Amino acid sequence: xxxxxxxxxxxxxxxxxxxxxxxxxxxxALDDVSVQVRENEFxxxxxxxxxxxxxxxxxIAGFEHPTDGRxxxxxxxxxxxxxxxxxxxxxxxxxxxxxxxxVAGNIEFGLEMMGQAKAERSATVDRMLALxxxxxxxxxxxxxxxxxxxQRVALARALAPHPKVLLLDEPLSALDLKLRKEMQIELxxxxxxxxxTFVFVTHDQEEALTMSDRVAVMSAGKILQVGSxxxxxxxxxxxxxANFIGESNFLNAELTKVSKGKGMIKLASGAELDASxxxxxxxxxxxxxxxxxxxxxxxxRSSKAPLSGSIDNIVYxxxxxxxxxxxxxxxxxxxxxxxxxxxxxxxxIGDQVSLTIEPDAVQVLKD
Amino acid sequence: MTQQNSSPSMKTAKxxxxxxxxxxxxxxxxxxxxxxxxxxxxxxxxxxxxxxxxFLTAGDYGNxxxxxxxxxxxxxxxxxxxxxxxxxxxxxxxxxFWRSIKLSLLTTVLTAAFGIPTAYFIATRPLSQRNLxxxxxxxxxxxxxxxxxxAVMELIRGEGVINNVxxxxxxxxxxxxxMFTDFAIAFGMTYVYLPLMVLPVYASIEKLDFRLVxxxxxxxxxxxxxxxxxxxxxxxxxxxxxxxxxxxPSLGAYITPRVLGGGKNLMFGNLIELQFGxxxxxxxxxxxxxxxxxxxxxxxxxxxxxxxxxxNNEHR
Amino acid sequence: MSIxxxxxxxxxxxxxxxxxxxxxxxxxxxxxPVIILVAYSFNAGTSLAIWEGFSLVWYQQAIANEAVxxxxxxxxxxxxxxxxxxxxxATMAGLATTRKRPFKGQTAVYTLINxxxxxxxxVTAVALLIFFAIIKVATGYQGMGYLIVAHTAFCIPFAYxxxxxxxxxxxxxxxxxxxxxxxxxxxxxxxxxxxIMAPGIMAGFMLAFVISLDDVVIxxxxxxxxxxxxxxxxxxxxxxxxxxxxxxxSSVLLAISILxxxxxxxxxxxxx
Numbered sequence: 001x002x003x004x005x006x007x008x009x010x011x012x013x014x015x016x017x018x019x020x021x022x023x024x025x026x027x028x029a030l031d032d033v034s035v036q037v038r039e040n041e042f043x044x045x046x047x048x049x050x051x052x053x054x055x056x057x058x059x060i061a062g063f064e065h066p067t068d069g070r071x072x073x074x075x076x077x078x079x080x081x082x083x084x085x086x087x088x089x090x091x092x093x094x095x096x097x098x099x100x101x102x103v104a105g106n107i108e109f110g111l112e113m114m115g116q117a118k119a120e121r122s123a124t125v126d127r128m129l130a131l132x133x134x135x136x137x138x139x140x141x142x143x144x145x146x147x148x149x150x151q152r153v154a155l156a157r158a159l160a161p162h163p164k165v166l167l168l169d170e171p172l173s174a175l176d177l178k179l180r181k182e183m184q185i186e187l188x189x190x191x192x193x194x195x196x197t198f199v200f201v202t203h204d205q206e207e208a209l210t211m212s213d214r215v216a217v218m219s220a221g222k223i224l225q226v227g228s229x230x231x232x233x234x235x236x237x238x239x240x241x242a243n244f245i246g247e248s249n250f251l252n253a254e255l256t257k258v259s260k261g262k263g264m265i266k267l268a269s270g271a272e273l274d275a276s277x278x279x280x281x282x283x284x285x286x287x288x289x290x291x292x293x294x295x296x297x298x299x300x301r302s303s304k305a306p307l308s309g310s311i312d313n314i315v316y317x318x319x320x321x322x323x324x325x326x327x328x329x330x331x332x333x334x335x336x337x338x339x340x341x342x343x344x345x346x347x348x349i350g351d352q353v354s355l356t357i358e359p360d361a362v363q364v365l366k367d
Numbered sequence: 368m369t370q371q372n373s374s375p376s377m378k379t380a381k382x383x384x385x386x387x388x389x390x391x392x393x394x395x396x397x398x399x400x401x402x403x404x405x406x407x408x409x410x411x412x413x414x415x416x417x418x419x420x421x422f423l424t425a426g427d428y429g430n431x432x433x434x435x436x437x438x439x440x441x442x443x444x445x446x447x448x449x450x451x452x453x454x455x456x457x458x459x460x461x462x463x464f465w466r467s468i469k470l471s472l473l474t475t476v477l478t479a480a481f482g483i484p485t486a487y488f489i490a491t492r493p494l495s496q497r498n499l500x501x502x503x504x505x506x507x508x509x510x511x512x513x514x515x516x517x518a519v520m521e522l523i524r525g526e527g528v529i530n531n532v533x534x535x536x537x538x539x540x541x542x543x544x545x546m547f548t549d550f551a552i553a554f555g556m557t558y559v560y561l562p563l564m565v566l567p568v569y570a571s572i573e574k575l576d577f578r579l580v581x582x583x584x585x586x587x588x589x590x591x592x593x594x595x596x597x598x599x600x601x602x603x604x605x606x607x608x609x610x611x612x613x614x615x616p617s618l619g620a621y622i623t624p625r626v627l628g629g630g631k632n633l634m635f636g637n638l639i640e641l642q643f644g645x646x647x648x649x650x651x652x653x654x655x656x657x658x659x660x661x662x663x664x665x666x667x668x669x670x671x672x673x674x675x676x677x678x679n680n681e682h683r
Numbered sequence: 684m685s686i687x688x689x690x691x692x693x694x695x696x697x698x699x700x701x702x703x704x705x706x707x708x709x710x711x712x713x714x715x716p717v718i719i720l721v722a723y724s725f726n727a728g729t730s731l732a733i734w735e736g737f738s739l740v741w742y743q744q745a746i747a748n749e750a751v752x753x754x755x756x757x758x759x760x761x762x763x764x765x766x767x768x769x770x771x772x773a774t775m776a777g778l779a780t781t782r783k784r785p786f787k788g789q790t791a792v793y794t795l796i797n798x799x800x801x802x803x804x805x806v807t808a809v810a811l812l813i814f815f816a817i818i819k820v821a822t823g824y825q826g827m828g829y830l831i832v833a834h835t836a837f838c839i840p841f842a843y844x845x846x847x848x849x850x851x852x853x854x855x856x857x858x859x860x861x862x863x864x865x866x867x868x869x870x871x872x873x874x875x876x877x878x879i880m881a882p883g884i885m886a887g888f889m890l891a892f893v894i895s896l897d898d899v900v901i902x903x904x905x906x907x908x909x910x911x912x913x914x915x916x917x918x919x920x921x922x923x924x925x926x927x928x929x930x931x932x933s934s935v936l937l938a939i940s941i942l943x944x945x946x947x948x949x950x951x952x953x954x955x
Contacts, residue, residue, distance in 0.1 A: 082862065100879060407795065484705035511896075653813070
């Protein structure tokens with residue numbers, strides 16, 4: 001997908017990697033996965049548990065080796081290199097801080113193993129402690145600091161050897177909501193300040209959307225879609241991706257025209273709308289389309305509207321209200337409206353309504 | 368998608384994985400080899416020699432003659448009459464086997480009667496106290512078995528504490544003979560093996576979710592119904608484990624019956640020893656040893672089945 | 684506390700009437716004989732029945748007794764050597780049988796290591812008696828080696844127990860983190876694995892030491908005449924007139940055991 005990019009800007013090049021775990025039954029964890037991570041980008045692997053995202057991360061770190069395919073780091077094959085010979089560091093999910101060492105001892109460990117001189121090491125440790133704002137706790141034992149602080153030490157420890165790529169395995173999952181929000185901003189800042197490529201694994205769509213330059217959505221050992229957060233949210237090309245990120249309305253429609261990556265669809269009502277197409281464009285004919293709930297507005301019943309139906313239920317959410325509608329085609333459709341003072345009571349359950357659809361809101365799906 | 372012709376790399380990866388696995392197994396076996404070697408040579412291996420010796424002929428002054436014989440096994444249950452050479456059941460042996468089983472069962476019942484409430488008591492203490500109570504139950508277990516047996520002896524001797532107290536209180540005039548009786552052996556074994564009952568029962572009660580008990584009360588069960596119908600079935604695997612852990616060493620006990628039972632009230636272990644001492648019948652001693660080991664193995668296999676297959680005992 | 688207030692104790696789902704009483708009686712019965720034993724070791728009189736005042740005379744007599752001295756030193760030396768070898772072997776075995784995916788035959792290795800726990804001591808003792816009789820005839824060697832190897836063998840499973848538990852409780856990602864931070868396998872072992880498993884190794888050593896120190900049955904069958912350990916010496920004394928000297932020796936053994944078990948508990952409770 002990104003093969004037109006020049007080779008030197010690619011940090012990690014995963015080429016047709018398959019990973020099969022042999023146990024009592026064979027498990028296909030990664031199924032012919034190819035993806036490229038660019039230099040200096042914040043790249044996120046997003047997917048539900050068991051989708052293979054952590055396996056891919058562990059393959060890049062060197063804790064597992066691919067059954068098939070290869071992984072290149074800045075052009076050189078690292079598929080079979082042991083972890084201690086890869087200029088790649090990991091922030092572990094449970095931090096994996098050494099309990100018998102101090103904060104400084106943990107951060108220093110990697111530098112020591114690389115054979116750096118003592119003076120140079122302590123300078124780096126101090127710089128790292130400043131970077132994560134932990135100077136005061138330098139000589140504390142790991143067991144004596146809080147979860148949020150451990151998180152910062154884990155980051156500092158992994159960043160200290162200045163790796164080519166930093167791998168983060170759901171590092172925020174153990175933190176509470178407030179701390180997690182703080183760390184999201186913090187991580188983004190660290191990535192910006194250090195200029196290191198980050199590969200971040202998460203199952204949290206919000207985390208992925210707020211922090212990443214690009215996101216790869218994974219399911220069942222495959223990468224379904226790679227793109228910017230906006231791309232992924234506005235133009236998911238796959239039903240799974242659409243469902244996993246945000247809320248979705250799926251409708252049946254007919255694709256009538258395809259030209260230059262754009263298409264035209266015809267709804268059951270006869271209305272014709274512009275639509276975005278997935279990369280490998282489908283042929284003209286019946287298709288599934290996606291419309292996000294907030295990309296549609298309720299109006300009074302009108303015969304010219306693209307969609308019409310009746311309100312089944314109204315759910316109040318504070319910032320906005322969800323209207324559950326059954327369309328004339330019997331398809332379910334949800335409209336999300338931002339609440340404004342005085343809006344209440346404009347529509348009631350049972351009302352016959354029509355829907356308007358905002359421009360560029362229709363996405364044709366692959367299936 | 369365009370990397371289909373990457374088969375060289377694929378082969379290497381698979382080969383490296385397979386090579387690494389074989390290397391890993393080799394390294395780890397090497398790492399375990401000192402332990403394997405020592406135990407094979409000085410614990411497990413000699414048991415095979417015992418099997419061999421059980422099929423040899425007894426030497427005149429102990430040890431064996433290298434002549435094949437089934438007399439050792441034969442004498443486990445049978446004997447020839449000294450006078451008319453007829454076959455008889457070896458009454459002495461049978462009564463010793465019977466005493467061993469009887470006293471081991473009695474010990475198991477007694478340790479259960481005291482041990483289960485104790486385990487329950489420990490498991491329901493506040494978390495901060497629990498380790499202290501556990502420590503108190505464990506300390507006697509790791510202290511010298513002989514010392515603890517001597518402590519029991521001091522208690523029940525003719526000149527011992529119990530008799531002295533009773534005489535001092537004028538409840539009795541002559542000391543009660545407690546030493547060298549079956550009671551003494553059962554009492555002593557209960558005393559020394561009690562922690563073996565408490566610990567596994569405690570482990571299973573500790574895992575008990577007391578919300579189940581609350582649910583039982585909520586559904587109108589009273590205390591005893593609750594205990595019999597909810598707590599006991601859940602704790603049963605722990606009780607079976609504890610019973611076997613007590614029964615097995617009781618069956619093979621040697622020190623406690625020797626000290627508290629005197630020369631008369633023998634158990635299995637003492638009968639074995641006798642064949643290597645005054646009895647001078649090593650093949651019989653070997654056959655008895657194998658018999659005891661098989662009995663114990665059967666009990667332990669049952670224990671492994673019970674403690675290993677917890678789920679099997681859930682649906683009851 | 685009045686009876687009325689006892690009856691008004693708040694309802695607890697955990698309480699079963701009578702269990703606490705039985706538990707307290709059990710604890711009492713568990714400790715009373717031992718405490719009496721220790722108390723009488725300080726009795727001035729020869730009789731075990733009558734208290735004649737506090738005295739250390741039996742301790743003095745025990746220490747002055749050359750047979751006790753020799754047996755005590757032999758027991759300590761034996762326990763030290765056997766526990767050390769057993770701990771080293773158990774540590775290696777622990778490293779081999781934990782943390783990674785089980786290798787082919789690992790269950791067999793595990794069963795073999797625990798084998799001495801599964802066979803009655805008297806059977807192992809008899810087996811060693813026969814085996815060593817053969818070796819004695821063949822080589823003429825009569826030394827302490829027999830006791831040392833026998834003790835080492837049955838100490839291994841006891842040392843293995845806490846070491847294995849410690850290793851199994853160890854967070855695997857720590858070693859991965861070390862490798863990720865450029866540590867070679869050897870450095871990972873030296874700097875991460877070994878320090879973290881150290882309390883388990885210490886606990887294993889102490890268990891092995893106490894088990895060796897306490898052993899009677901196997902020592903009794905394996906020893907060559909004259910090689911008395913403290914417990915076999917005591918067992919021999921029980922055949923004769925029992926004096927409080929045995930109580931004094933018992934009390935010392937008790938004290939050593941309790942000290943080691945307390946240390947063991949302390950080490951085991953210090954989890955990371």
